[in-house]
Amino acid sequence: MKLLNEMNVIQWKNGESKTIKEHTVNDEYTYLFIDYLPPRKFTTYPTDLEDFAIGYCLGEGLIKDYSDISSIELDGTNILITTKLNHDPEEDLEQEGIVQERKGNCEHACVCRLLEYQGVNSDNAGGIRSELKTIEPNMSDLKIDATQIIKDIEHLTDEAKIWQETAGVHVAQLKYKDKIIIREDVSRHVAVDKVIGAAAKEGYDFSQCYISYSGRMPADMLIKVIRVGIPIIISNAAPATSGIDVAQAGNITVIGFVRDNRFTVYTSPERVNLEN
Template sequence: MEFLRQTEVIQWKDGEYQTIKENSVDDEYTYLFIDYLPPRKFSTYPIDLKDFAVGYCLGEGLIKDYSDIESITVDGTNLLISTKLSHDPEEDLEQDGIVQERKGNCEHACVCRLLEYQGVNSDNAGGIRSELKTIERNDSDLKINATQIIEDMEHLTDEAKIWQKTAGVHVAQLKYKDNIIIREDVSRHVAVDKVIGAAAKEGYDFSQCYVSYSGRMPADMLIKVIRVGIPIIISNAAPASSGIDVARAGNITMIGFVRDNRFTVFTAPERVNFEE
């Protein structure tokens, strides 16, 4: 199902104008209810939401492996996620004045009550993931050819079906050997979460994966790939200086400005074969 909306608009071009119908993305708010933590709110393109939930929990450090998730329940655009790990519900919920509802052996927080709370905003502007106490170096031996970087970005553009119709989403692509996963979303963070989650469900070795996507590369995006162990991140856009610092500390290969048959390697260039 495509969440698209058509609107009648007036298009001006070269001194002439006409009435046409334009596609736009029908984005929705999505809430993640992870164990008993306060809900987390995101603006999303509401497909592949289970992939998003898995990728978000991995990138946020709430789980170490896909097997840590016990269940994911989708209720519209609300996602209820139970994990095997112990996340203290009472401290987080009481801090925000949210009362936990217990029914028999079920300790799920009352969804209706929690929906009244705006939730923890997503990190689209550098929020929750913007700090990482320790950064472990990524010593993956993965290498990529220079020509492959260009080809991957072209493939990303060719397969961005919703972007082609609306120009209103970001697209992310994760490659593992000959396998490619592509997801789209109004948020670049959520798009990357979706490909990470889908790859985790398939059991891919993240140390041999790399991600190409549309959008800037700030610190919180680099922290996401560091947490899951992805060694290479590629974008058609620019990095932020915070992203460069984190990439350098984590030994992540950061490649930006992939366009017009060129690119720029900002960190860990040893993973790029410039001759091929």
């Protein structure tokens, strides 16, 4: 599968134009089939798809641990996952507050709602599980030095090879002790799913991990982090108010606007050593 495309483009600079060769990233539809649930459709940069699938299941609360997955099969960009929990569509209807009744004309109406739901549930933000009814505060004792935060974003940029070629992807970096995992994708959500999935396969202790990535931090992104138990997330962009509210409830540390040797700590600042 060809992942980068080269094309002739016109570049305008300082009042002059010229034809140059430029690379663009090839994105593909990826379908995720989990047990008996309706398929989920994503636009991805189709590498590290197994990592994505594992991270997605963890971040969406479909599994509690990597060991809950019985099998993963890749068929092109289709991913088939069997879990030990045997999820079925009724779970998703319950999550949406849709009660499927089987009496008279109501059965037909509920089937129509199910079909409507199937058409909209698949997205890069996580779909129907993008809210938390209960939040367990993260009690991790992990701390990070202020100077390390700057270094992490610099490292993220230096290692973002596809971004350097195309400027068409997001990049996520998960750090655990002296180990680093980096993944890229056209979706910031999928990039984060990929590093979470890769770390789960390695058996990393998420309470001692943190993520740096390129992208905004709304609630649906931070919910992934809360669910898996990661205490710190760092970005060169800003959190949304919804993200701050969720982060405060989950007691995770949100650090944004990391650029030009500065950053902003929005929540749980006790995990940042501001003296170093």
